[in-house]
Each structure stands twice: as structure tokens, then as C-alpha cells.
Amino acid sequence: MTTHVEARQSVPALESVARSRILDSAAELILDQGFAGTSMREVAASVGIKAGSLYHHFASKEEIFSAILERGIEVMVDSFAAVPVAVTEPPEALLRAHVRAHLGSLFEFGPYTAVHVTTFRSAPSSVREAIVPRRDAYEAMWSTLLHRIASGGAFRDDQDLGIARLVLFGAMNSTIEWFDLDGSLAIDDLADAVATQFWQGVSREGPSKEGLSREGLSREAAIQ
Amino acid sequence: MTTHVEARQSVPALESVARSRILDSAAELILDQGFAGTSMREVAASVGIKAGSLYHHFASKEEIFSAILERGIEVMVDSFAAVPVAVTEPPEALLRAHVRAHLGSLFEFGPYTAVHVTTFRSAPSSVREAIVPRRDAYEAMWSTLLHRIASGGAFRDDQDLGIARLVLFGAMNSTIEWFDLDGSLAIDDLADAVATQFWQGVSREGPSKEGLSREGLSREAAIQ
DNA sequence: GTCTATATCACGATAGAC
DNA sequence: GTCTATCGTGATATAGAC
Numbered sequence: 001m002t003t004h005v006e007a008r009q010s011v012p013a014l015e016s017v018a019r020s021r022i023l024d025s026a027a028e029l030i031l032d033q034g035f036a037g038t039s040m041r042e043v044a045a046s047v048g049i050k051a052g053s054l055y056h057h058f059a060s061k062e063e064i065f066s067a068i069l070e071r072g073i074e075v076m077v078d079s080f081a082a083v084p085v086a087v088t089e090p091p092e093a094l095l096r097a098h099v100r101a102h103l104g105s106l107f108e109f110g111p112y113t114a115v116h117v118t119t120f121r122s123a124p125s126s127v128r129e130a131i132v133p134r135r136d137a138y139e140a141m142w143s144t145l146l147h148r149i150a151s152g153g154a155f156r157d158d159q160d161l162g163i164a165r166l167v168l169f170g171a172m173n174s175t176i177e178w179f180d181l182d183g184s185l186a187i188d189d190l191a192d193a194v195a196t197q198f199w200q201g202v203s204r205e206g207p208s209k210e211g212l213s214r215e216g217l218s219r220e221a222a223i224q
Numbered sequence: 225m226t227t228h229v230e231a232r233q234s235v236p237a238l239e240s241v242a243r244s245r246i247l248d249s250a251a252e253l254i255l256d257q258g259f260a261g262t263s264m265r266e267v268a269a270s271v272g273i274k275a276g277s278l279y280h281h282f283a284s285k286e287e288i289f290s291a292i293l294e295r296g297i298e299v300m301v302d303s304f305a306a307v308p309v310a311v312t313e314p315p316e317a318l319l320r321a322h323v324r325a326h327l328g329s330l331f332e333f334g335p336y337t338a339v340h341v342t343t344f345r346s347a348p349s350s351v352r353e354a355i356v357p358r359r360d361a362y363e364a365m366w367s368t369l370l371h372r373i374a375s376g377g378a379f380r381d382d383q384d385l386g387i388a389r390l391v392l393f394g395a396m397n398s399t400i401e402w403f404d405l406d407g408s409l410a411i412d413d414l415a416d417a418v419a420t421q422f423w424q425g426v427s428r429e430g431p432s433k434e435g436l437s438r439e440g441l442s443r444e445a446a447i448q
Numbered sequence: 449g450t451c452t453a454t455a456t457c458a459c460g461a462t463a464g465a466c
Numbered sequence: 467g468t469c470t471a472t473c474g475t476g477a478t479a480t481a482g483a484c
Contacts, residue, residue, distance in 0.1 A: 018449080036257070041476085050451060050452080051477095053451070061478065122256065156426060163414075164426050166402055171394045174391075174395075198425060200380075200429075202379050202388050203316075204379060276462080284460080
């Protein structure tokens with residue numbers, strides 16, 4: 001049985017099915033145990049081969065990790081780009097659709113994005129630095145979106161868009177700590193909740209200029 | 225030089241200065257590299273001793289890790305309890321004060337809380353399970369706070385408090401990924417930004433019943 | 449493409465001198 | 467309380483048979 005040309009080496013290289021199976025298993029393990037806490041033997045066992053065989057598909061453990069982190073971004077970027085809502089829609093709807101897409105990339109396309117989010121900060125710096133530009137590109141997509149919405153006048157005047165984006169990212173990404181795709185809360189409802197909380201907050205009353213200003217708190221009220 | 229009774233072993237045991245120095249160094253390393261990615265030799269080197277000497281102070285690597293995670297919760301609980309704002313204050317002020325306290329525990333009392341937040345999910349299950357009750361206790365403090373505010377009628381009627389709390393936690397905890405205590409943004413201003421975003425959202429208009437409801441989006445507007 | 453076998457090394461942990 | 471020395475283990479990675 002001769003192996004035919006499966007090697008259409010484009011850039012980036014297409015993943016063979018074998019590589020994909022390895023990445024799937026490795027990502028699952030790394031999500032639970034971290035990168036350093038996951039051994040090549042474990043990865044190999046979970047795909048049903050021996051450790052040495054992994055090196056036929058990847059040059060090193062780090063290469064596996066890098067591929068996982070990259071795919072994690074890829075999933076996010078693709079989800080963002082595939083959002084089926086026109087930019088001419090009302091800003092709330094546009095926003096919610098993108099929140100839904102980001103949450104989808106965390107829960108509906110394998111563990112790649114979740115691994116990216118949870119393990120990026122402890123990754124070896126060589127791995128981390130190689131990924132940074134792609135991360136930045138994804139974050140820029142969000143910045144552009146928020147700026148577009150802001151230019152329409154939908155945000156409070158004093159709203160810092162950079163902080164708003166980072167806080168929203170934190171709210172979305174941290175759902176991996178507690179959201180269960182098979183639980184009673186549907187992911188669409190989760191997206192609604194996160195987007196609504198981002199958009200209008202939790203309070204009953206609308207925004208007021210001094211509602212939360214620090215100066216509004218009388219010193220006398222402080223105890224201790 | 226005879227060693228006098230420094231061992232008033234209460235429960236929980238008081239940390240000796242030696243133990244504290246080790247925990248400080250270990251927490252810093254673990255924050256960067258993760259638990260599995262940090263070796264006892266590294267920890268020892270960063271406190272200026274040899275690896276074997278660590279075992280005079282701790283029985284195992286896991287014991288060091290457990291102590292760090294526990295102290296991380298301790299810092300949060302203490303900060304929460306020390307919030308200098310009476311519960312009779314307006315809910316926005318009360319909330320902002322607690323957000324400030326939580327952020328303080330992340331940035332102003334060593335790396336312990338940050339380590340807890342970033343590495344809990346990949347910790348060995350034995351370590352994780354021992355900590356869960358204390359985590360729950362801290363989360364209960366927040367639940368109580370939010371319920372108290374809600375019972376005053378300050379939240380929107382449809383607001384799920386559980387989700388609101390989790391989203392707020394995510395927003396606060398994820399600041400470790402980007403906030404710099406020595407940067408241009410002061411931690412007080414960060415707390416204001418996070419609390420305001422939680423309270424009133426980013427939008428200019430106040431909450432409306434259908435502003436973000438999914439049904440509000442016309443099907444015709446969907447593209448692709 | 450997977451196997452076995454192994455080289456090389458770093459890890460956590462222990463023992464005993466000082 | 468810290469040291470040196472070392473044990474036993476498991477890690478990544480390689481080489482070559484099939």
C-alpha cells in the first residue's frame with residue numbers, strides 16, 4: 001500500500017486526521033491538567049498509541065501546544081467572522097450576536113479556545129510570543145466592533161472602550177469555569193445574560209451621572 | 225543558640241517567617257509557570273536555599289501549593305470582611321467598595337489570590353477538593369451581599385443573581401491578565417470602572433424591557 | 449505509521465553530616 | 467535549619483525494526 005501525495009503543504013499546513021486526533025486528545029488533557037501537567041505518554045495513551053509514535057506527527061511537545069493555542073484563536077476568529085448579523089442592526093443585537101459567537105467558540109468547537117484562554121498565561125514564553133500577534137488580531141476585531149458602536153453614540157460618554165472590552169472578555173471567558181453545555185441554562189440564554197449585563201448592567205435604574213461616582217460616598221458613612 | 229518555643233501550634237498553624245518566605249517565592253513562580261511547571265529546585269533557588277532544605281518546612285510540593293491556595297482565599301475573605309462601608313449605604317457604593325476590596329486582594333496582598341484564581345482549575349484534585357469548602361464560603365459572602373441588595377429592590381426584576389455574581393467574578397478576576405498596579409490606571413479607578421459597568425452597563429440609555437430580547441431581532445436582518 | 453528499546457535528564461523526596 | 471549526596475521514577479526525545 002503506497003501512500004499517495006497527501007502532502008499539499010500550504011501555509012499554514014493542513015492538519016492530517018492523525019494530527020487532529022492527537023490535538024483533540026491533548027487539548028482535552030491540557031484543559032484539565034495544564035501543559036506542564038500533561039505528559040506525552042498520557043496524550044499517546046488517550047489516542048491509543050505509544051509515546052514515541054507521537055513524534056512522527058509532531059516534532060515536540062511544544063509544537064503540539066502551539067498548534068492547540070493557534071487553533072484556539074482560529075476558532076474565535078472564524079466564529080466572529082461568521083456572525084450572521086449585519087452591522088446595520090441595532091447595536092444591542094450586534095453585540096449580543098458577537099457575544100454568542102465568542103461563547104460558541106469556547107464551548108461548541110472543541111476544547112481549543114478554552115485551552116487557549118486558560119493556559120496562555122503559563123505557557124513557555126517562546127510559545128506565547130509566537131501567538132501574540134494572532135491574539136492581537138482577534139482583539140482588534142472586537143475593538144473595531146466596539147468603536148463602530150460607540151461612533152453611533154450608543155455608549156455612555158465616559159465609557160472607556162478599552163476597559164469595557166477587557167471586562168467583557170473577562171466575563172465571557174470566565175464562563176468556562178462554571179458553564180455546562182449540558183446543564184439547564186442554554187448557551188443562547190447565557191449569551192443573552194452576558195450581553196444584557198454588559199449593555200445595561202444589573203440595576204433597575206438607568207445610568208446617572210453621579211450614581212457610582214466615588215465622591216458621592218459620604219466620608220461619615222465609612223465604618224472602622 | 226537554643227531555639228525557643230516558637231511553636232504555638234494552633235489550628236490553623238501560624239506560618240513561620242521561613243515558611244512565609246518560601247510561600248511568597250513559590251507563589252510568584254507558580255503564577256508565571258503553573259504548579260506542574262514549577263520545580264522545587266526553582267522554588268529553593270528563588271529563596272536562596274537548596275531543594276532538600278525545603279522539606280524541613282513543608283512535607284511535599286503539594287503542601288506548599290495547598291498553603292498558597294488557602295492563603296489566597298484567606299486574603300479574599302479578610303478583604304471582604306474589612307470593607308469600610310456600612311451595609312446601610314446605597315447599594316452602588318456598597319457594591320463598589322466590595323469590588324475594590326476583591327481587586328485589592330488580587331493585587332495588593334501578594335500573589336496568593338492571583339495564584340488561586342489562575343491555577344485552581346488545573347490543581348491536582350486532592351488539592352482542589354480540600355479547598356472547595358473555603359471557596360464556597362467566600363462565594364456565599366458575595367451571594368449574601370447581592371441578595372441583600374436585591375431585596376432592597378435595586379436590581380432589575382429579571383436579573384438572575386447567580387449569573388450576575390459569576391459574571392462579576394469573571395470580570396474582576398480576569399483583570400490579572402491585563403491590569404498593572406504600576407500602570408497609569410489606578411486600582412481605585414479600575415474598581416470604579418468594573419463596578420459601574422456591572423451596575424449600569426455601558427449603554428447610554430437605561431434598561432428597557434425589550435432592548436436586548438432575542439425576539440427583538442428581525443429574522444430578515446440576518447445575513448448569510 | 450507504530451512499535452520497542454533506550455539515551456539523557458530533571459523531577460520529588462530522603463538520609464545523614466554539620 | 468541548611469547542606470551534600472543520592473535514590474527511584476518518570477519525563478522528553480531518538481533510533482531503528484517492522
